[in-house]
Amino acid sequence: MDGKFSEKERAIADRLHEEGWRVDARRQDDSKEHMKNPESMVRKDPADEGLITEYKTLNSGESKAVNRNIKKASKQVPEDGEVVIDGRNVNLTKENADKAWADLERYDDTRAAKAHVILGNGEIVTYVRGD
Numbered sequence: 001m002d003g004k005f006s007e008k009e010r011a012i013a014d015r016l017h018e019e020g021w022r023v024d025a026r027r028q029d030d031s032k033e034h035m036k037n038p039e040s041m042v043r044k045d046p047a048d049e050g051l052i053t054e055y056k057t058l059n060s061g062e063s064k065a066v067n068r069n070i071k072k073a074s075k076q077v078p079e080d081g082e083v084v085i086d087g088r089n090v091n092l093t094k095e096n097a098d099k100a101w102a103d104l105e106r107y108d109d110t111r112a113a114k115a116h117v118i119l120g121n122g123e124i125v126t127y128v129r130g131d
Contacts, residue, residue, distance in 0.1 A: 005040075008057045012086050013040060015118055020044075042082065052081045054112075061090035066100035066117065074112040082114040091120030101127040 005013055005025050013023040022043040043050040054076040056069040066085060073083035087097070097117045104111050115127045 008086070009040075009055050011088075012055045012057070012084055012118070015086070015088075015122070015124070016042060016084065016116075019124065022050075024050075052077050053084060054081065055084045055086065057086045058090050058092060061087055061092040061096055061120065063096040063099040063103065065090075066092065066097055067103055070100065070104060070112070070115050071108065071110050074110055074115075077112050080113050082116065083112045084116045084118065086118045088118055088120055088122060092117070094119055094123075094125060097125055097127075 009025075013025070016023050024041045024043075040053050040055070041050040042053040054073040056073045058065050058069060066087070069085050070083060073085065074081075077083060085097075097119065101115065101117075111129055113129050117125045117127065119125060
């Protein structure tokens with residue numbers, strides 16, 4: 001796809017690659033003002049056509065930070081797009097990730113179809129809109 005990852009994005013892409021997912025950086029498109037530029041196209045298996053995916057790296061492990069980053073990333077992908085939130089550097093717990101998703105389910109419909117959250121221990125937890 002001829003795109004390039006920043007250092008933080010590369011760390012996320014590498015973690016997804018460990019799951020066996022194919023991750024291709026997307027080219028930055030600055031041709032339109034205020035255009036959103038999700039980082040990658042992710043394919044989870046060879047038959048997968050891929051989904052546009054946005055990455056965010058947390059600066060805090062609090063559930064409100066997870067919530068805020070899921071919403072921000074969700075605005076940068078199409079309705080069927082996915083987001084990946086990296087909480088490794090802030091030792092994000094599953095409890096805080098669960099609370100953030102539950103709050104979004106209860107109070108806000110502004111979120112991607114799926115959010116993959118990388119916890120502080122490197123485990124990936126996937127949340128699906130409507131589940």
